[in-house]
Amino acid sequence: MRRFLALLTVLLLALTACTSAPDDDRSDDRSGGRSGDRWQPAPGLAWQWQLSGRLDPAVDAPVYDIDGFDHPASAVADLHRRGRKVICYLSTGAWEEFRPDAEKFPASLLGRSNGWPGERWLDIRRTDLLEPLMAARIDMCRAKGFDAVEPDNMDGYANRTGFPLTAADQLRYNRLIARLAHDRGLAVGLKNDLDQIPALLLDFDFAVNEQCAEYAECERLTPFVRAGKAVFHVEYELETGEFCPEARRLGMSSMLKKYELGAWRRPC
Template sequence: MRRPAFVCLVLLAALVGSTLTGCTGDGGGDGDKGTDSRALWRPRPGLAWQWQLDGKVDPSPDVPVYDIDGFENSAADVARLHRDGRKVICYINVGAWEDFRPDKDDFPRALLGEENGWAGERWLDIRRSDVLRPLMERRFDMCRDKGFDAVEPDLLEGYGNDTGFPLTARDQLAYNRMIADIAHERGLSVGLKNDLPQIPQLLADFDFAVNEECAQYDECARLTPFIEAGKAVFHVEYTEPRSSFCAESRRLRLSSMVKRLELGVWRQPC
Protein backbone atom coordinates (compact mmCIF):
# COMPACT_ATOMS: atom_id res chain seq x y z
CA MET A 1 0.00 0.00 0.00
CA ARG A 2 0.98 3.72 -0.10
CA ARG A 3 0.18 1.77 2.59
CA PRO A 4 23.19 -7.63 18.30
CA ALA A 5 25.34 -4.65 17.67
CA PHE A 6 26.97 -4.40 14.27
CA VAL A 7 30.62 -5.46 14.31
CA CYS A 8 33.35 -3.83 12.24
CA LEU A 9 36.11 -6.16 11.13
CA VAL A 10 39.45 -4.72 10.08
CA LEU A 11 41.63 -7.15 8.15
CA LEU A 12 45.27 -6.29 7.67
CA ALA A 13 46.66 -7.85 4.51
CA ALA A 14 50.33 -7.47 5.32
CA LEU A 15 51.53 -9.69 2.53
CA VAL A 16 50.28 -7.25 -0.10
CA GLY A 17 50.98 -4.16 1.94
CA SER A 18 47.35 -3.06 2.04
CA THR A 19 44.56 -2.64 4.56
CA LEU A 20 41.01 -3.79 3.86
CA THR A 21 38.19 -2.51 5.99
CA GLY A 22 34.75 -4.10 5.88
CA CYS A 23 32.13 -2.96 8.35
CA THR A 24 28.99 -4.97 8.57
CA GLY A 25 26.10 -2.79 7.42
CA ASP A 26 28.06 0.44 7.04
CA GLY A 27 27.95 0.61 3.25
CA GLY A 28 31.49 -0.74 2.84
CA GLY A 29 32.31 -4.25 1.75
CA ASP A 30 33.70 -6.53 -0.89
CA GLY A 31 34.37 -4.67 -4.09
CA ASP A 32 33.60 -7.83 -6.07
CA LYS A 33 29.97 -7.42 -5.03
CA GLY A 34 29.81 -3.83 -6.22
CA THR A 35 29.04 -2.56 -2.73
CA ASP A 36 28.87 1.23 -2.41
CA SER A 37 31.47 2.65 -0.02
CA ARG A 38 29.18 5.24 1.59
CA ALA A 39 28.28 4.79 5.25
CA LEU A 40 24.71 3.64 5.79
CA TRP A 41 22.31 5.99 7.50
CA ARG A 42 20.76 4.25 10.51
CA PRO A 43 17.70 6.19 11.72
CA ARG A 44 17.08 5.91 15.44
CA PRO A 45 13.68 5.55 17.13
CA GLY A 46 11.65 8.70 17.65
CA LEU A 47 12.71 10.73 14.59
CA ALA A 48 9.95 12.93 13.19
CA TRP A 49 9.24 12.48 9.49
CA GLN A 50 7.25 13.63 6.48
CA TRP A 51 5.77 11.23 3.93
CA GLN A 52 4.78 12.90 0.66
CA LEU A 53 4.15 10.75 -2.41
CA ASP A 54 1.78 13.12 -4.21
CA GLY A 55 3.88 15.20 -6.61
CA LYS A 56 7.17 16.99 -6.12
CA VAL A 57 8.25 17.50 -2.56
CA ASP A 58 7.20 20.56 -0.57
CA PRO A 59 10.07 21.23 1.89
CA SER A 60 8.04 23.34 4.32
CA PRO A 61 7.45 20.79 7.14
CA ASP A 62 10.26 21.22 9.66
CA VAL A 63 11.24 17.58 10.24
CA PRO A 64 14.56 15.75 9.89
CA VAL A 65 13.35 12.90 7.62
CA TYR A 66 11.51 13.04 4.29
CA ASP A 67 10.09 10.03 2.44
CA ILE A 68 9.29 11.01 -1.17
CA ASP A 69 8.65 9.42 -4.57
CA GLY A 70 11.88 8.39 -6.27
CA PHE A 71 10.63 8.93 -9.81
CA GLU A 72 8.80 12.22 -9.29
CA ASN A 73 11.63 14.05 -7.53
CA SER A 74 15.00 15.07 -8.94
CA ALA A 75 18.55 15.10 -7.64
CA ALA A 76 18.08 18.84 -7.13
CA ASP A 77 15.06 18.21 -4.90
CA VAL A 78 17.05 15.75 -2.80
CA ALA A 79 20.02 18.14 -2.62
CA ARG A 80 17.76 20.95 -1.43
CA LEU A 81 16.49 18.79 1.41
CA HIS A 82 20.06 17.81 2.27
CA ARG A 83 21.07 21.48 2.43
CA ASP A 84 18.33 21.92 5.01
CA GLY A 85 19.80 19.10 7.08
CA ARG A 86 17.22 16.45 6.14
CA LYS A 87 17.70 12.76 5.37
CA VAL A 88 15.74 11.59 2.35
CA ILE A 89 14.07 8.22 1.67
CA CYS A 90 13.30 7.06 -1.88
CA TYR A 91 9.85 5.52 -2.32
CA ILE A 92 9.90 2.69 -4.90
CA ASN A 93 7.18 0.11 -5.54
CA VAL A 94 8.90 -3.28 -5.67
CA GLY A 95 5.84 -5.54 -5.37
CA ALA A 96 3.56 -4.24 -8.11
CA TRP A 97 3.82 -3.05 -11.69
CA GLU A 98 2.65 0.53 -12.28
CA ASP A 99 1.43 1.63 -15.71
CA PHE A 100 2.47 5.25 -15.06
CA ARG A 101 6.20 4.66 -14.52
CA PRO A 102 8.76 5.36 -17.27
CA ASP A 103 10.13 1.80 -17.08
CA LYS A 104 6.72 0.11 -17.35
CA ASP A 105 7.55 -1.55 -20.69
CA ASP A 106 10.59 -3.29 -19.21
CA PHE A 107 8.38 -5.68 -17.22
CA PRO A 108 7.39 -8.88 -19.08
CA ARG A 109 3.62 -9.35 -19.20
CA ALA A 110 3.96 -12.84 -17.73
CA LEU A 111 5.08 -11.26 -14.44
CA LEU A 112 1.92 -9.17 -14.05
CA GLY A 113 -0.79 -10.59 -11.84
CA GLU A 114 -4.07 -9.34 -10.40
CA GLU A 115 -4.87 -5.67 -9.85
CA ASN A 116 -4.03 -4.63 -6.31
CA GLY A 117 -6.72 -2.03 -5.73
CA TRP A 118 -4.69 0.99 -6.82
CA ALA A 119 -5.33 2.46 -10.27
CA GLY A 120 -2.87 1.19 -12.86
CA GLU A 121 -1.15 -1.32 -10.55
CA ARG A 122 -0.85 -5.12 -10.77
CA TRP A 123 0.95 -7.52 -8.47
CA LEU A 124 4.31 -8.91 -9.58
CA ASP A 125 5.37 -12.54 -9.58
CA ILE A 126 8.17 -12.14 -7.05
CA ARG A 127 9.28 -15.73 -7.60
CA ARG A 128 10.93 -14.52 -10.82
CA SER A 129 13.86 -12.86 -9.11
CA ASP A 130 16.05 -13.58 -12.15
CA VAL A 131 13.94 -11.11 -14.14
CA LEU A 132 12.99 -8.69 -11.36
CA ARG A 133 16.44 -8.23 -9.83
CA PRO A 134 17.95 -6.25 -12.73
CA LEU A 135 14.79 -4.14 -12.99
CA MET A 136 14.93 -3.28 -9.30
CA GLU A 137 18.67 -2.70 -9.47
CA ARG A 138 18.10 -0.02 -12.10
CA ARG A 139 15.46 1.62 -9.93
CA PHE A 140 17.74 1.60 -6.89
CA ASP A 141 20.57 2.93 -9.06
CA MET A 142 18.29 5.89 -9.75
CA CYS A 143 17.75 6.44 -6.00
CA ARG A 144 21.49 6.29 -5.37
CA ASP A 145 22.35 8.57 -8.29
CA LYS A 146 19.82 11.18 -7.14
CA GLY A 147 21.53 11.24 -3.75
CA PHE A 148 18.89 9.55 -1.59
CA ASP A 149 19.97 8.17 1.79
CA ALA A 150 17.56 5.23 1.94
CA VAL A 151 14.82 3.32 0.14
CA GLU A 152 11.23 2.57 1.12
CA PRO A 153 10.35 -0.50 -0.98
CA ASP A 154 6.59 -0.81 -1.12
CA LEU A 155 4.36 -3.91 -1.25
CA LEU A 156 6.63 -6.41 0.45
CA GLU A 157 3.70 -8.58 1.55
CA GLY A 158 2.25 -9.93 -1.69
CA TYR A 159 2.19 -13.46 -0.29
CA GLY A 160 -0.71 -12.45 1.97
CA ASN A 161 -2.81 -11.07 -0.89
CA ASP A 162 -4.69 -12.32 -3.94
CA THR A 163 -1.89 -11.69 -6.42
CA GLY A 164 -2.80 -14.25 -9.06
CA PHE A 165 0.31 -16.24 -8.19
CA PRO A 166 0.76 -19.02 -5.57
CA LEU A 167 3.21 -17.00 -3.51
CA THR A 168 4.42 -18.41 -0.20
CA ALA A 169 5.94 -16.86 2.90
CA ARG A 170 9.26 -18.39 1.85
CA ASP A 171 8.99 -16.69 -1.55
CA GLN A 172 8.41 -13.39 0.20
CA LEU A 173 11.33 -13.81 2.58
CA ALA A 174 13.70 -14.54 -0.30
CA TYR A 175 12.44 -11.55 -2.31
CA ASN A 176 12.51 -9.13 0.61
CA ARG A 177 16.08 -10.12 1.44
CA MET A 178 17.06 -9.65 -2.19
CA ILE A 179 15.57 -6.15 -2.09
CA ALA A 180 17.51 -5.34 1.09
CA ASP A 181 20.73 -6.62 -0.50
CA ILE A 182 20.20 -4.48 -3.61
CA ALA A 183 19.82 -1.38 -1.42
CA HIS A 184 22.83 -2.14 0.78
CA GLU A 185 25.04 -2.83 -2.23
CA ARG A 186 24.36 0.78 -3.28
CA GLY A 187 25.07 2.32 0.12
CA LEU A 188 21.36 2.88 0.80
CA SER A 189 19.63 1.92 4.01
CA VAL A 190 16.31 0.15 3.55
CA GLY A 191 13.04 -0.04 5.44
CA LEU A 192 10.73 -3.01 5.90
CA LYS A 193 7.31 -1.85 4.72
CA ASN A 194 4.50 -3.49 6.69
CA ASP A 195 4.91 -7.35 6.51
CA LEU A 196 4.53 -7.63 10.28
CA PRO A 197 4.44 -11.46 10.41
CA GLN A 198 7.98 -11.69 9.03
CA ILE A 199 9.63 -9.11 11.27
CA PRO A 200 11.43 -11.78 13.35
CA GLN A 201 13.03 -13.27 10.23
CA LEU A 202 13.80 -9.94 8.52
CA LEU A 203 14.87 -7.68 11.39
CA ALA A 204 18.58 -8.19 10.71
CA ASP A 205 18.16 -7.41 6.99
CA PHE A 206 16.41 -4.04 7.34
CA ASP A 207 17.56 -0.78 8.89
CA PHE A 208 14.17 0.68 9.86
CA ALA A 209 10.45 -0.02 9.39
CA VAL A 210 7.62 1.83 7.68
CA ASN A 211 4.15 0.93 8.85
CA GLU A 212 0.59 1.83 7.95
CA GLU A 213 -2.30 1.58 10.38
CA CYS A 214 -0.83 -0.62 13.09
CA ALA A 215 -2.91 1.31 15.63
CA GLN A 216 -6.17 0.75 13.72
CA TYR A 217 -5.53 -3.00 13.76
CA ASP A 218 -4.01 -3.11 17.26
CA GLU A 219 -0.67 -4.37 15.94
CA CYS A 220 1.86 -1.68 16.91
CA ALA A 221 3.48 -3.82 19.60
CA ARG A 222 4.59 -6.24 16.87
CA LEU A 223 7.04 -3.54 15.73
CA THR A 224 8.85 -3.55 19.09
CA PRO A 225 11.79 -5.65 17.79
CA PHE A 226 12.84 -2.75 15.55
CA ILE A 227 12.74 -0.29 18.44
CA GLU A 228 14.64 -2.66 20.73
CA ALA A 229 17.30 -2.97 18.02
CA GLY A 230 17.66 0.82 17.91
CA LYS A 231 15.92 1.10 14.53
CA ALA A 232 13.26 3.71 13.76
CA VAL A 233 9.66 2.81 13.02
CA PHE A 234 8.02 5.41 10.76
CA HIS A 235 4.29 4.97 11.32
CA VAL A 236 1.18 6.54 9.81
CA GLU A 237 -2.56 6.29 10.44
CA TYR A 238 -5.25 7.45 8.03
CA THR A 239 -8.54 7.30 9.92
CA GLU A 240 -7.64 6.97 13.61
CA PRO A 241 -7.68 10.21 15.66
CA ARG A 242 -4.42 11.07 17.37
CA SER A 243 -6.14 10.85 20.76
CA SER A 244 -6.67 7.12 20.20
CA PHE A 245 -3.04 6.12 19.55
CA CYS A 246 -0.45 8.85 20.16
CA ALA A 247 0.06 8.06 23.84
CA GLU A 248 0.78 4.43 22.95
CA SER A 249 3.02 5.50 20.07
CA ARG A 250 5.08 7.67 22.39
CA ARG A 251 5.37 4.79 24.87
CA LEU A 252 6.55 2.48 22.10
CA ARG A 253 8.85 5.22 20.68
CA LEU A 254 7.25 5.09 17.22
CA SER A 255 7.54 8.03 14.81
CA SER A 256 3.79 8.45 14.32
CA MET A 257 1.48 10.83 12.49
CA VAL A 258 -1.88 11.05 10.75
CA LYS A 259 -1.92 11.52 6.97
CA ARG A 260 -4.62 11.68 4.33
CA LEU A 261 -4.60 8.67 2.03
CA GLU A 262 -3.30 10.60 -0.98
CA LEU A 263 -0.11 11.37 1.01
CA GLY A 264 0.18 15.02 0.15
CA VAL A 265 1.83 17.71 2.28
CA TRP A 266 -0.75 17.71 5.11
CA ARG A 267 0.29 15.92 8.29
CA GLN A 268 -0.66 15.76 11.95
CA PRO A 269 2.20 14.34 14.05
CA CYS A 270 1.88 12.84 17.50
Protein backbone atom coordinates in the same frame (compact mmCIF):
# COMPACT_ATOMS: atom_id res chain seq x y z
CA MET B 1 69.48 -17.52 18.24
CA ARG B 2 66.50 -18.79 20.23
CA ARG B 3 65.94 -15.32 21.66
CA PHE B 4 66.04 -13.85 18.14
CA LEU B 5 63.48 -16.40 16.85
CA ALA B 6 61.20 -15.76 19.82
CA LEU B 7 61.33 -12.00 19.23
CA LEU B 8 60.65 -12.53 15.53
CA THR B 9 57.60 -14.69 16.34
CA VAL B 10 56.19 -12.03 18.68
CA LEU B 11 56.66 -9.34 16.02
CA LEU B 12 54.94 -11.45 13.36
CA LEU B 13 51.98 -12.14 15.65
CA ALA B 14 51.65 -8.45 16.46
CA LEU B 15 51.71 -7.51 12.77
CA THR B 16 49.07 -10.13 12.00
CA ALA B 17 46.77 -8.80 14.74
CA CYS B 18 47.13 -5.23 13.48
CA THR B 19 46.39 -6.04 9.85
CA SER B 20 43.45 -8.37 10.54
CA ALA B 21 41.64 -6.33 13.22
CA PRO B 22 38.22 -5.15 12.01
CA ASP B 23 37.25 -1.51 11.79
CA ASP B 24 35.10 -0.94 14.89
CA ASP B 25 32.83 1.51 13.07
CA ARG B 26 32.02 -0.78 10.14
CA SER B 27 30.27 -3.98 11.14
CA ASP B 28 29.14 -6.53 8.55
CA ASP B 29 25.44 -7.30 8.14
CA ARG B 30 23.51 -10.17 6.56
CA SER B 31 22.67 -8.25 3.40
CA GLY B 32 26.15 -8.11 1.96
CA GLY B 33 27.04 -4.53 2.90
CA ARG B 34 28.58 -2.87 5.91
CA SER B 35 26.18 -1.11 8.28
CA GLY B 36 28.71 1.68 8.94
CA ASP B 37 28.54 2.77 5.29
CA ARG B 38 24.91 3.88 5.36
CA TRP B 39 22.42 5.94 7.32
CA GLN B 40 20.76 4.26 10.30
CA PRO B 41 17.63 6.16 11.42
CA ALA B 42 17.12 5.96 15.17
CA PRO B 43 13.76 5.38 16.90
CA GLY B 44 11.66 8.46 17.48
CA LEU B 45 12.86 10.56 14.51
CA ALA B 46 10.08 12.75 13.15
CA TRP B 47 9.30 12.30 9.48
CA GLN B 48 7.30 13.59 6.55
CA TRP B 49 5.80 11.26 3.95
CA GLN B 50 4.66 13.05 0.81
CA LEU B 51 3.81 11.12 -2.35
CA SER B 52 1.40 13.54 -4.05
CA GLY B 53 1.03 17.25 -4.75
CA ARG B 54 3.71 19.92 -4.94
CA LEU B 55 6.57 19.01 -2.61
CA ASP B 56 6.71 21.21 0.49
CA PRO B 57 10.37 21.18 1.60
CA ALA B 58 9.75 23.40 4.64
CA VAL B 59 8.03 20.87 6.92
CA ASP B 60 9.82 20.70 10.28
CA ALA B 61 10.91 17.06 10.09
CA PRO B 62 14.45 15.65 9.83
CA VAL B 63 13.36 12.80 7.52
CA TYR B 64 11.46 13.04 4.22
CA ASP B 65 10.03 10.08 2.30
CA ILE B 66 9.22 11.09 -1.30
CA ASP B 67 8.59 9.40 -4.64
CA GLY B 68 11.82 8.34 -6.32
CA PHE B 69 10.55 8.78 -9.88
CA ASP B 70 8.71 12.06 -9.41
CA HIS B 71 11.52 14.13 -7.93
CA PRO B 72 14.84 15.14 -9.50
CA ALA B 73 18.24 15.13 -7.87
CA SER B 74 17.89 18.87 -7.29
CA ALA B 75 14.91 18.30 -4.97
CA VAL B 76 16.89 15.77 -2.95
CA ALA B 77 19.85 18.15 -2.79
CA ASP B 78 17.58 20.96 -1.59
CA LEU B 79 16.26 18.79 1.23
CA HIS B 80 19.83 17.86 2.15
CA ARG B 81 20.75 21.56 2.33
CA ARG B 82 17.86 21.96 4.75
CA GLY B 83 19.35 19.24 6.95
CA ARG B 84 16.95 16.45 5.93
CA LYS B 85 17.64 12.80 5.23
CA VAL B 86 15.64 11.64 2.20
CA ILE B 87 14.01 8.24 1.55
CA CYS B 88 13.26 7.09 -2.01
CA TYR B 89 9.77 5.59 -2.34
CA LEU B 90 9.55 2.75 -4.90
CA SER B 91 7.05 0.02 -5.59
CA THR B 92 9.05 -3.20 -5.74
CA GLY B 93 6.24 -5.72 -5.38
CA ALA B 94 3.72 -4.26 -7.83
CA TRP B 95 3.82 -3.03 -11.42
CA GLU B 96 2.62 0.52 -12.11
CA GLU B 97 1.49 1.34 -15.62
CA PHE B 98 2.38 5.05 -15.21
CA ARG B 99 6.10 4.56 -14.54
CA PRO B 100 8.63 5.30 -17.31
CA ASP B 101 10.03 1.75 -17.15
CA ALA B 102 6.61 0.03 -17.22
CA GLU B 103 7.15 -1.46 -20.70
CA LYS B 104 10.27 -3.27 -19.53
CA PHE B 105 8.19 -5.65 -17.37
CA PRO B 106 7.16 -8.82 -19.27
CA ALA B 107 3.43 -9.55 -19.22
CA SER B 108 4.14 -12.88 -17.54
CA LEU B 109 5.20 -11.00 -14.39
CA LEU B 110 1.88 -9.18 -14.00
CA GLY B 111 -0.82 -10.56 -11.72
CA ARG B 112 -4.04 -9.27 -10.20
CA SER B 113 -4.72 -5.65 -9.33
CA ASN B 114 -3.47 -4.66 -5.90
CA GLY B 115 -6.46 -2.37 -5.43
CA TRP B 116 -4.88 0.82 -6.77
CA PRO B 117 -5.67 2.06 -10.32
CA GLY B 118 -3.08 0.97 -12.85
CA GLU B 119 -1.19 -1.30 -10.43
CA ARG B 120 -0.81 -5.11 -10.48
CA TRP B 121 1.04 -7.51 -8.25
CA LEU B 122 4.35 -8.91 -9.51
CA ASP B 123 5.41 -12.55 -9.63
CA ILE B 124 8.25 -12.15 -7.14
CA ARG B 125 9.38 -15.72 -7.74
CA ARG B 126 10.91 -14.55 -11.03
CA THR B 127 13.98 -12.93 -9.55
CA ASP B 128 15.85 -13.64 -12.78
CA LEU B 129 13.66 -11.02 -14.46
CA LEU B 130 12.98 -8.72 -11.52
CA GLU B 131 16.49 -8.31 -10.11
CA PRO B 132 17.87 -6.22 -13.02
CA LEU B 133 14.68 -4.13 -13.13
CA MET B 134 14.80 -3.37 -9.42
CA ALA B 135 18.55 -2.83 -9.48
CA ALA B 136 18.01 -0.14 -12.12
CA ARG B 137 15.37 1.55 -9.97
CA ILE B 138 17.60 1.56 -6.91
CA ASP B 139 20.48 2.82 -9.06
CA MET B 140 18.21 5.76 -9.89
CA CYS B 141 17.69 6.45 -6.18
CA ARG B 142 21.43 6.40 -5.57
CA ALA B 143 22.15 8.62 -8.59
CA LYS B 144 19.67 11.21 -7.32
CA GLY B 145 21.39 11.29 -3.93
CA PHE B 146 18.79 9.58 -1.75
CA ASP B 147 19.87 8.19 1.62
CA ALA B 148 17.48 5.23 1.77
CA VAL B 149 14.80 3.26 -0.06
CA GLU B 150 11.22 2.53 0.96
CA PRO B 151 10.22 -0.52 -1.14
CA ASP B 152 6.43 -0.85 -1.22
CA ASN B 153 4.12 -3.85 -1.74
CA MET B 154 6.48 -6.20 0.07
CA ASP B 155 3.81 -8.60 1.34
CA GLY B 156 2.30 -10.03 -1.84
CA TYR B 157 2.35 -13.57 -0.44
CA ALA B 158 -0.36 -12.51 2.04
CA ASN B 159 -2.62 -11.13 -0.73
CA ARG B 160 -4.51 -12.42 -3.76
CA THR B 161 -1.84 -11.77 -6.36
CA GLY B 162 -2.78 -14.32 -9.00
CA PHE B 163 0.37 -16.28 -8.21
CA PRO B 164 0.90 -19.10 -5.66
CA LEU B 165 3.39 -17.09 -3.62
CA THR B 166 4.67 -18.54 -0.36
CA ALA B 167 6.20 -16.98 2.74
CA ALA B 168 9.56 -18.39 1.61
CA ASP B 169 9.18 -16.64 -1.77
CA GLN B 170 8.54 -13.36 0.03
CA LEU B 171 11.53 -13.72 2.36
CA ARG B 172 13.80 -14.47 -0.57
CA TYR B 173 12.56 -11.48 -2.55
CA ASN B 174 12.59 -9.03 0.35
CA ARG B 175 16.16 -10.01 1.16
CA LEU B 176 17.08 -9.49 -2.48
CA ILE B 177 15.70 -5.93 -2.36
CA ALA B 178 17.55 -5.25 0.91
CA ARG B 179 20.79 -6.51 -0.61
CA LEU B 180 20.38 -4.39 -3.74
CA ALA B 181 19.95 -1.29 -1.56
CA HIS B 182 22.81 -2.14 0.78
CA ASP B 183 25.17 -2.90 -2.10
CA ARG B 184 24.59 0.70 -3.22
CA GLY B 185 25.19 2.18 0.22
CA LEU B 186 21.52 2.92 0.86
CA ALA B 187 19.49 2.12 3.95
CA VAL B 188 16.28 0.17 3.33
CA GLY B 189 12.97 -0.11 5.18
CA LEU B 190 10.61 -3.04 5.62
CA LYS B 191 7.15 -1.91 4.55
CA ASN B 192 4.33 -3.52 6.57
CA ASP B 193 4.87 -7.36 6.30
CA LEU B 194 4.48 -7.73 10.07
CA ASP B 195 4.48 -11.52 10.11
CA GLN B 196 8.02 -11.67 8.75
CA ILE B 197 9.63 -9.08 11.04
CA PRO B 198 11.42 -11.71 13.18
CA ALA B 199 13.04 -13.24 10.10
CA LEU B 200 13.87 -9.94 8.37
CA LEU B 201 14.93 -7.70 11.26
CA LEU B 202 18.64 -8.09 10.53
CA ASP B 203 18.16 -7.41 6.81
CA PHE B 204 16.41 -4.04 7.15
CA ASP B 205 17.47 -0.72 8.69
CA PHE B 206 14.04 0.63 9.63
CA ALA B 207 10.34 -0.13 9.23
CA VAL B 208 7.49 1.74 7.54
CA ASN B 209 3.99 0.91 8.71
CA GLU B 210 0.45 1.95 7.94
CA GLN B 211 -2.38 1.64 10.45
CA CYS B 212 -0.86 -0.67 13.04
CA ALA B 213 -2.78 1.19 15.76
CA GLU B 214 -6.11 0.82 13.96
CA TYR B 215 -5.55 -2.95 13.78
CA ALA B 216 -3.92 -3.29 17.24
CA GLU B 217 -0.62 -4.51 15.76
CA CYS B 218 1.95 -1.89 16.84
CA GLU B 219 3.53 -4.12 19.47
CA ARG B 220 4.70 -6.38 16.66
CA LEU B 221 7.01 -3.61 15.44
CA THR B 222 8.89 -3.26 18.72
CA PRO B 223 11.78 -5.55 17.62
CA PHE B 224 12.91 -2.72 15.34
CA VAL B 225 12.86 -0.19 18.18
CA ARG B 226 14.71 -2.55 20.52
CA ALA B 227 17.35 -2.97 17.81
CA GLY B 228 17.81 0.81 17.62
CA LYS B 229 15.96 1.10 14.30
CA ALA B 230 13.23 3.63 13.52
CA VAL B 231 9.61 2.68 12.93
CA PHE B 232 8.03 5.29 10.64
CA HIS B 233 4.29 4.96 11.18
CA VAL B 234 1.09 6.60 9.90
CA GLU B 235 -2.58 6.35 10.68
CA TYR B 236 -5.44 7.56 8.48
CA GLU B 237 -8.67 6.81 10.31
CA LEU B 238 -7.82 7.47 13.98
CA GLU B 239 -7.37 10.79 15.75
CA THR B 240 -3.94 11.53 17.18
CA GLY B 241 -5.28 11.22 20.72
CA GLU B 242 -6.25 7.63 19.94
CA PHE B 243 -2.82 6.40 18.86
CA CYS B 244 -0.11 8.90 19.85
CA PRO B 245 0.17 7.91 23.55
CA GLU B 246 0.91 4.29 22.64
CA ALA B 247 3.15 5.31 19.75
CA ARG B 248 5.27 7.45 22.07
CA ARG B 249 5.42 4.64 24.62
CA LEU B 250 6.66 2.22 21.96
CA GLY B 251 9.24 4.65 20.58
CA MET B 252 7.64 4.96 17.16
CA SER B 253 7.79 7.91 14.74
CA SER B 254 4.07 8.43 14.22
CA MET B 255 1.74 10.89 12.53
CA LEU B 256 -1.74 11.26 11.08
CA LYS B 257 -1.95 11.58 7.30
CA LYS B 258 -4.65 11.66 4.63
CA TYR B 259 -4.81 8.75 2.18
CA GLU B 260 -3.50 10.80 -0.75
CA LEU B 261 -0.28 11.43 1.21
CA GLY B 262 0.01 15.09 0.32
CA ALA B 263 1.92 17.66 2.38
CA TRP B 264 -0.61 17.78 5.24
CA ARG B 265 0.44 15.95 8.41
CA ARG B 266 -0.33 15.94 12.11
CA PRO B 267 2.59 14.42 14.04
CA CYS B 268 2.42 12.94 17.50
